[in-house]
Amino acid sequence: MNKELEQWSEQVNNVHLPRWEELPDMDLYKDQVITLIEKYVGALIEDDEKILTPSMINNYVKWKMIPAPNKKKQYNRVHFGYLIAITILKQVMTIKEVKEGILFQANLTGTHRAYNFFCDEQENALKLTMSLINPKLKYNQNIGPIKEDDIALKMSALAFANKIVASKKVKIQEESLRGEQ
Structure with a gap:
């Protein structure tokens, strides 16, 4: 196994997403x-572009995917939870699907x-895939x-885990080809 892929998979396997109680309470x-x-x-998410921007947050508020900030400028634990989920889910689903899925759950x-x-589901999917x-x-x-109510969430978590593996492998292959030239 490629050393870079091995090290990366071990790092991803140990990812911990903060639980509700661990999110900032201010x-x-x-x-x-x-x-x-x-x-x-x-x-x-290894992306050359920013994974979250001020305009993205503004759009999520406008599209009613997240609540409006307190006093128009302050964000709290609820916003963090939504934004973490949206940032991950939008990698494999449309914004409309993300919104509907979040509202359903x-x-x-x-x-x-x-x-x-x-x-929990995203970490499990990452561990399984790694x-x-x-x-x-x-x-x-x-x-x-899988319980029927959980299908969309579990499958999107697996889709995300598989997507990042495929992207990482392609990136490693590209780097290898550039090194051979």
Whole structure:
């Protein structure tokens, strides 16, 4: 196995998305929010473009994907939860699908539980996918039938995990070809 892919898969296997209780419990400004979101998901999304911008946040508010900020400039734990989920999910789903999926999960179990469930499922999908490409990594959870209400979330989590592996492998291959020339 390529050493870079092996090291990257081990890093991704150990990713921890902050749970609801770990998100900042104070109002922050947009630039602070962007910095923290990049810290939380930056290891997962290797993109030359910014993963979150002020205009993206403004659009998410306008499209009613996230609540409006407090006092027009302050963002809290609820905003962080939504923005982490949106940033990851938009990698594999349309914005409309992301919005509908988030609303469905939040209505089903409440924002707090839905967010923690999202984090659990995304971490499980990452661990499963990394174990498929790196024989050193083991995935010991039982994968049984999926409850119908959970299908979209579980499949989008797997789609994201598979997408980042495919993207990383292509990037490594491109670098290898450039090195051979």
